[in-house]
Amino acid sequence: MGVLRAGLCPGLTQDMVQLLQSRGIKTVVDLVCADLEEVAQKCGLSYKAGALQRIQVVRAFDIFQMLDVLQDLRGAVSQQVSSSSGTLKVVVVDSVAAVVAPLLGGQQREGLALMMQLARELKTLARDLSVAVLVTNHMTRDRDSGQLKPALGRSWSFVPSTRLLLDSTQSSGSLGSRRVVCLTKSPRLPTGCQETVDLGSLGTPEQSPVFQGDHT
Amino acid sequence: MCSDFHRAESGTELLARLEGRSSLKEIEPHLFADEESPVHGDVLEFHGPEGTGKTEMLYHLTARCILPKSEGGLEVEVVFIDTDYHFDMLRLVTVLEHRLPQSSEEMVKHCLGRLFLVYCSSSTQLLLTLCSLETMLCRHPSVCLLILDSLSAFYWIDRVNGGESVNLQESTLRKCSQLLEKLVNEYRLVLFATTQSIMQKASNPEEGPSCARNRLSDVDVDYRPYLCKAWQRVVKHRILFSKQNNSKAGNQFSLFSRHLKSNNVKKHFFTIGESGVEFC
Numbered sequence: 001m002g003v004l005r006a007g008l009c010p011g012l013t014q015d016m017v018q019l020l021q022s023r024g025i026k027t028v029v030d031l032v033c034a035d036l037e038e039v040a041q042k043c044g045l046s047y048k049a050g051a052l053q054r055i056q057v058v059r060a061f062d063i064f065q066m067l068d069v070l071q072d073l074r075g076a077v078s079q080q081v082s083s084s085s086g087t088l089k090v091v092v093v094d095s096v097a098a099v100v101a102p103l104l105g106g107q108q109r110e111g112l113a114l115m116m117q118l119a120r121e122l123k124t125l126a127r128d129l130s131v132a133v134l135v136t137n138h139m140t141r142d143r144d145s146g147q148l149k150p151a152l153g154r155s156w157s158f159v160p161s162t163r164l165l166l167d168s169t170q171s172s173g174s175l176g177s178r179r180v181v182c183l184t185k186s187p188r189l190p191t192g193c194q195e196t197v198d199l200g201s202l203g204t205p206e207q208s209p210v211f212q213g214d215h216t
Numbered sequence: 217m218c219s220d221f222h223r224a225e226s227g228t229e230l231l232a233r234l235e236g237r238s239s240l241k242e243i244e245p246h247l248f249a250d251e252e253s254p255v256h257g258d259v260l261e262f263h264g265p266e267g268t269g270k271t272e273m274l275y276h277l278t279a280r281c282i283l284p285k286s287e288g289g290l291e292v293e294v295v296f297i298d299t300d301y302h303f304d305m306l307r308l309v310t311v312l313e314h315r316l317p318q319s320s321e322e323m324v325k326h327c328l329g330r331l332f333l334v335y336c337s338s339s340t341q342l343l344l345t346l347c348s349l350e351t352m353l354c355r356h357p358s359v360c361l362l363i364l365d366s367l368s369a370f371y372w373i374d375r376v377n378g379g380e381s382v383n384l385q386e387s388t389l390r391k392c393s394q395l396l397e398k399l400v401n402e403y404r405l406v407l408f409a410t411t412q413s414i415m416q417k418a419s420n421p422e423e424g425p426s427c428a429r430n431r432l433s434d435v436d437v438d439y440r441p442y443l444c445k446a447w448q449r450v451v452k453h454r455i456l457f458s459k460q461n462n463s464k465a466g467n468q469f470s471l472f473s474r475h476l477k478s479n480n481v482k483k484h485f486f487t488i489g490e491s492g493v494e495f496c
Binding site: 109110112113115116117120123124126127154155157158161184185187188190191192 | 265266267271300301302304306307310335337366369370371372373375376377412413414415416467488489
């Protein structure tokens with residue numbers, strides 16, 4: 001089971017399969033157990049494996065898990081536990097609305113307090129560890145005016161220092177890959193400037209996709 | 217405890233406390249007419265929703281204070297307490313560079329030497345910071361301006377930490393307000409504090425002849441006091457910020473300035489450019 005073959009995942013071409021087989025890596029299990037750095041060096045897979053190793057994915061499905069994850073992160077960085085990926089530069093939370101929205105609504109203050117506590121954790125993380133914190137949020141419709149506005153309410157709107165609004169371009173009948181990015185909040189630039197990006201062709205590091213991002 | 221502390225101060229320190237503070241009357245002629253200029257002991261509140269220019273206005277006032285007299289500043293020192301982790305040094309430096317004709321790094325550093333920046337991440341930390349501020353103010357007689365951005369950052373967290381008793385919920389902020397009043401009066405400072413509009417718009421506008429007379433627009437009605445009474449009492453001057461929504465006006469902001477004692481209300485317009493706030 002799980003024999004490596006071409007097409008199993010993007011980037012796994014026939015050449016690569018043969019290269020891996022020549023090094024004794026025949027199945028998925030072999031690959032996972034192998035030392036990726038070594039494999040990368042030997043098989044010339046260097047930049048991809050290296051790049052992937054620099055991304056650490058953590059799952060958190062409610063706010064308490066989220067706060068725990070942030071605590072662990074602080075602990076790990078302060079003890080300077082370095083994986084081969086080097087120093088931490090960006091923390092991405094996709095999406096903050098998913099953990100916070102269930103807490104809001106009704107007359108409960110606790111939900112708002114937890115949201116502000118999360119906000120505080122993220123902001124102090126950004127400041128103390130000198131990292132960029134990027135969160136995603138979605139849009140809701142205003143009850144009175146019917147206009148679209150960012151979710152999570154007024155209190156959250158003060159938290160991000162920069163806000164980018166992603167919208168699909170008007171011309172797209174089907175969704176397409178083009179998006180309009182609009183700066184709606186910034187500590188340094190005038191708001192309102194827009195850019196159109198094509199998500200499909202994004203490949204350069206400076207143009208990473210940001211989905212309705214709130215940048216703390 | 218406080219009287220013991222004062223007895224322990226030297227003669228120089230006493231003089232510094234009582235006489236050394238410069239006047240901030242000229243801090244922003246556009247904003248404050250002569251009779252309403254902030255004087256020593258004044259507390260001014262900047263209130264408004266997100267993105268309405270409150271922090272920018274604080275940068276504008278800070279720059280005005282820390283710039284040398286030769287460049288149109290007041291050459292006084294400023295204490296900036298940031299509770300939002302919002303303070304953007306690069307932005308302040310950009311504002312300073314635009315206001316200095318030959319903006320050398322030396323000059324900018326010299327100006328920044330007059331700024332004291334403190335971060336607080338909880339209302340207890342804010343209270344402790346304010347307590348420790350007395351020593352600092354004695355040592356720096358040229359501090360004239362105290363800025364707090366923002367006072368309402370811990371509102372929800374405090375409310376939950378206080379449990380069911382409103383008294384307990386508000387207690388730390390109440391102590392902070394009383395301490396701020398004391399500092400501002402004893403050390404003859406001016407305090408600018410921002411509070412965020414985090415409450416929903418008032419659905420029923422207040423009725424009554426006095427309110428109708430003073431209501432210049434919906435912005436006035438939008439103000440819903442939610443912070444403790446101790447803070448409401450301390451504020452002498454309330455400035456409500458809002459952003460114009462019509463596209464014709466571009467990036468134009470407006471503010472309503474109300475002097476609480478005299479009940480004078482004024483409206484001002486401003487834009488925010490590279491060099492900071494510019495009044496229209």
